[in-house]
Amino acid sequence: MKPVIIVNFKTYAQATGENAERLAKLCERAAKQHDADIRVAVQAADIYRVASKVSIPVYAEHVDPIDPGQNTGFILPEDVEAEGAVGTLLNHSEHRLPGKQLEEAVRQAKEAGLKIVLCARTVEEGAALAHLSPEFVAVEPPELIGGTVSVSTANPALIKDAVRLIDAPLLVGAGVHTAEDVRIALALGAKGVLLASGVAKAKDPHEALEELLRL
Ligand code: G3P
Numbered sequence: 001m002k003p004v005i006i007v008n009f010k011t012y013a014q015a016t017g018e019n020a021e022r023l024a025k026l027c028e029r030a031a032k033q034h035d036a037d038i039r040v041a042v043q044a045a046d047i048y049r050v051a052s053k054v055s056i057p058v059y060a061e062h063v064d065p066i067d068p069g070q071n072t073g074f075i076l077p078e079d080v081e082a083e084g085a086v087g088t089l090l091n092h093s094e095h096r097l098p099g100k101q102l103e104e105a106v107r108q109a110k111e112a113g114l115k116i117v118l119c120a121r122t123v124e125e126g127a128a129l130a131h132l133s134p135e136f137v138a139v140e141p142p143e144l145i146g147g148t149v150s151v152s153t154a155n156p157a158l159i160k161d162a163v164r165l166i167d168a169p170l171l172v173g174a175g176v177h178t179a180e181d182v183r184i185a186l187a188l189g190a191k192g193v194l195l196a197s198g199v200a201k202a203k204d205p206h207e208a209l210e211e212l213l214r215l
Contacts, residue, residue, distance in 0.1 A: 002037040003182060004136070004171060004192030005212065006117065007199050008061065008089065009042045015200040020046040021053055023205055028054040030209040037192070038209075041089050041117075044075045051084025059117065060088040062095045065104035077105075077112035087115030087135060089194075093142045106132045117171065117194070123162045130168040137168045138194045144174035146197050151175060152184035163189035179214040186215075 007027055009015035015023050024040050031038040041059040042050050051058040064074040080088060088109055091097050097105055102118075109116055115135040120126035126137040139162045144151055151158060151174045162170050172185050173194035182193050195212075202208035 001191065002035070003186055003215065004037050004039065005182070006039045006041055006059065006171065006192070006194045008092075008194060008196040009040060009046070009200055010061070010094070010196050011043060012196070012200045016043065017046060017049070020050055023200065024050045024054045024056070024058070026206050026209060028056045030206070030213060031056050034213040036213055044080060047080055047085050048083040057086045058084055060085045060114075062090065062092065063088045063105060063109050063114070065097070065101050065108050067108065077109045077114055081112045081114055085114065087117065089117045089119060089138075091129075092119045093121055093140055093145060103132065106134070123158060123165055126162060126166045130166050134168055136171045136191065137166050138171040138173055139166070140173040140194065142174075147175045148177060149175050150177060150181040152181040156184060156188060159185055159188040159190055177208070177211070179212055182212060182215060
């Protein structure tokens with residue numbers, strides 16, 4: 001299995017609307033050139049725009065635990081699937097879903113045919129979520145999110161523990177910028193990484209992707 005690299009576009013201006021399309025195309029180009037498994041997670045409003053322009057997998061950043069009906073302003077799992085998403089992040093550190101709601105969101109997203117990347121702030125939380133059978137559990141220590149020090153260098157022990165204790169394929173994230181960050185994560189047993197600012201906020205996102213893929 002190729003290492004999985006999911007680029008989360010968050011709500012960065014550099015990764016919104018027209019810029020989301022541009023960045024997704026750069027990700028697609030890098031994926032093709034390096035035969036890499038790069039996926040993008042984009043805002044709900046950008047899913048159709050991005051998914052209709054690139055062939056790499058597009059994920060939603062979030063969906064709500066709702067059925068079709070009276071839910072004004074919420075994100076319906078069936079809708080993101082219809083717009084071209086193949087999966088969704090859930091419970092990201094910046095968009096948490098408390099217990100029962102998370103279980104319900106997983107159920108609804110699965111019913112809609114979406115793959116699920118379940119985010120966790122700690123190994124313990126990830127271990128407790130694995131029974132929901134996501135595609136991946138992604139562990140991201142919140143204090144490292146958006147910084148320049150990666151989980152791989154700051155806390156390799158966390159990755160080892162996560163591999164040992166979480167009964168699901170593992171991604172790790174927070175502060176990932178370099179191929180070395182990815183290499184360490186893979187060497188310790190993760191299947192890939194979830195990252196955002198290292199690519200989305202880079203001066204030259206093309207170069208940032210090239211650096212990540214010097215594996
Ligand atoms: O979902 C990815 C994320 O929260 C990590 O962000 O900017 O540290 O790569 P960043």
